Amino acid sequence: MMTRRFMLFALFAALAAWPALAPAQQLPPAPTTSPGVEPKRNVFQEWRDKLNKPKEPPPVDELFKQAEENFNGRETVWGKLVRKTAGEDSKLYKKGWLIKRKNETRALEQYQQIVDNYPFSKYAATAQLRVADCNYALENWEEARINYELFLKLYPKSPEVPGAMLRLGNCHYEQMQKPGRDQDQTNQAVLTYTDLLTRFPEAPEAAEAKTKLTECRTRQAKHELIVADFYFKRKDFWAAAARYRGVWQLFSGLGFDARSQFMEGSCYESLGKIDRATELYTQALSQTDAPEYVAKAKARLEALRGTAP
Template sequence: MMLALLALTGCAHMDSPGEVTYSLDAKENYDLGQEALKSGRHLEAIKYFEHVRFKFPYSAQAALADLGIADTNFDREKYVEAIEGYRTFLKMHPSHGQADYAAFRIALAHYKDIPSDFILFPPSTQKDQSAVREARISMDDFIRQYPGSSYAAEAKGLAADIRRRLAAHVLYVADFYLHRKRWQAAAGRLNKLLNDFPGSGFDGEALLKLARSYLALDQKDQARSALQRLITEFPQDPARGEAERLLSGT
């Protein structure tokens, strides 16, 4: 009897975790879903959003409920499901006012899905970089498609971090070859780092190691070129002193 009265008066409440009663209004149900999401009551939030989608499919809140479900999965760190939800939203509502938000959240979900560093596991630079590369593609796509978005500045900062991560991995591989005196392979990786990820923060270190690789290969002209570039383009880099010392001896 009480539940019926609550429904008739347009109210809803949580009976137990994940169990809800609904309002008769699309916006009220959507707002309750948002409130549940912000409070971390994910099962309740999804139920409200799904109710809006199926009971009020022609309301303004129906599309927003699709976003709400994706946001809930994102908040639960279920990034694959979140990405699928945001992509579905963009496919169904490409001109929606929240399209840039959905596109950014796709990129952000890829970024969040990058493996982290844990004490008991190898550093992320030593792991497979598939997730990092996927994040880079997604973030770059967003920046290109929505240059005027309010999320563009944040996306550019994250894109720079992604490039730094990829550059760190290339440097790790180069070090692997250097330690084994595979100078040509090391030089190839270091050149890749410098060409593909300029400004990553590893430029000076890469140029110094590249010069040493060339010296080991008895390619003194290339070594001098790398050292001179380090000194000229990165005068504040900690590697400059060693570069000057090597250059004076070549």
């Protein structure tokens, strides 16, 4: 028993005196390929890297050319056939039926690329205008409005200014509401068309601006009449009279003179202002835009003078 204990004690003593082993040195990783042999390509990783790599925009000349083709229309196979057989002066070719295919959405992206990536190029002004034109063609009226305003601010001396102003007014025109609703878009259209006609009275765009300005002012007049009638029905005759007076003073010649003068006269008659009412009824007699109100004015004058209608 003692011998066994002595042997164990000797063993532990020997282990305690044994010198510490040096840590094993780390060996370099074994080469995956033999020397002189190229490592295998990771095709999937290369493909992934190509997809994630941001694309460089094409040269501005090429980009602008592509955008113009998409905006103005690329000639189709049918178009080439008609041009070669019948010629560009033929009625069929001029009609453009299946002759050219437009892509305003793609053109918009390309023009926007030019604006964003080449702001100082020779195409910058045209690209900014075309961004607005593409939105206009796509009936994105608010986006078109914003970009037309930006173009006019950045390039006020451009020869394209009259056209841009007309289409800016049209953006408001297309968003006008009925006469009984808010007329902010109508008011903005009036301001834009008026500015165009003041600055460029001889421009080709002036004719369309003049026609649409008349439409807008007619809508404004109808709106004022609706408000005036509302006050009249509530027997707020002072407020109604002011509104009717505004119609024939601000919108004279649009077909509401006789009506507004007669109604203003009715307001003053209701207020006991007979002299003023008589004056307005007399003015209404000289109008020709609304015979029924002229007849009413005549009847009221005869009544006020004590004569049977």
